[in-house]
């Protein structure tokens with residue numbers, strides 16, 4: 001008898017049509033590029049030099065992360081380091097949920113939530129973000145999904161791929177709801193430093209909201225374009241924040257996963273990472289301007305690394321993505337990768353090198369107007 005592996009994941013996910021098509025061709029213009037280390041940015045020599053530190057030869061583990069690293073982040077005292085945001089999600093689900101409990105996640109949003117939750121035997125239930133001139137949180141859809149098993153509401157601020165932030169008035173309502181129902185708020189703010197358009201109504205952060213227990217996630221992968229260095233952080237605020245951090249400390253102590261060299265390097269990585277962040281900011285702003293000037297009618301982007309364009313009705317979004325790959329050698333992502341509620345969207349990465357992005361946008365315009 002073969003070993004019956006766990007049911008945590010649907011292990012046999014078939015390759016979608018786009019991945020199959022990509023097995024046979026490499027696109028000339030990759031408008032899905034989201035790895036900053038392969039996007040043509042200049043990484044200062046000080047990034048590697050930061051690892052030349054004798055202190056890293058001694059192992060002095062601290063489950064919250066070493067004091068110098070946490071001090072460099074300049075965050076609230078209730079902060080703990082993890083190797084990635086993904087790992088922090090896993091810890092938070094372990095902290096808040098028993099197997100079978102649920103977390104609410106926005107739709108459309110980051111596809112990894114499903115996997116991260118299932119790996120902890122936690123159910124993911126979606127609530128809607130709706131678009132009308134800008135994105136807004138559909139509270140009716142969110143409230144309909146609440147059950148006694150709901151332990152956390154997740155929000156990505158700004159969201160991937162909608163680029164939307166929660167507004168202050170929405171945060172007021174959301175934090176009130178969480179406090180009234182004893183639900184924690186988890187805010188993924190990894191893209192916080194990439195605003196693309198100003199809006200005085202948006203919330204600065206979902207943490208410190210004065211009402212509910214909130215966790216805010218950040219990390220080197222986006223703030224400094226250094227996903228490979230494997231340092232992320234989470235901060236707790238609100239009622240029970242201290243107790244939550246003590247329990248998270250116990251979880252972190254079980255793994256001690258953040259490598260010492262990366263922790264010792266963190267102050268320098270944050271300092272010199274600013275130069276990388278500025279290049280990314282410049283790139284996303286330039287590409288967004290190119291897109292706005294085009295005839296593609298992108299949805300309004302408030303921040304982050306992504307933009308969304310509608311596709312003409314002649315084909316489904318997946319057929320458009322396949323057609324663009326075959327006819328123009330341009331790679332895009334169909335909206336269903338992010339669980340859009342309707343068909344007819346392509347997601348473009350604003351991290352794409354400027355010249356490739358402009359060529360890709362021209363190709364889309366050509367094809368959409370035929």
Ligand SMILES: Cc1ncc(COP(=O)(O)O)c(C=O)c1O
Pocket residue numbers: 083084085086087110156160188190219220221227232
């Ligand atoms: C919403 C969101 N959170 C987190 C991450 C990555 O986090 P990490 O590399 O720290 O796991 C990404 C990467 O694309 C993301 O889109």
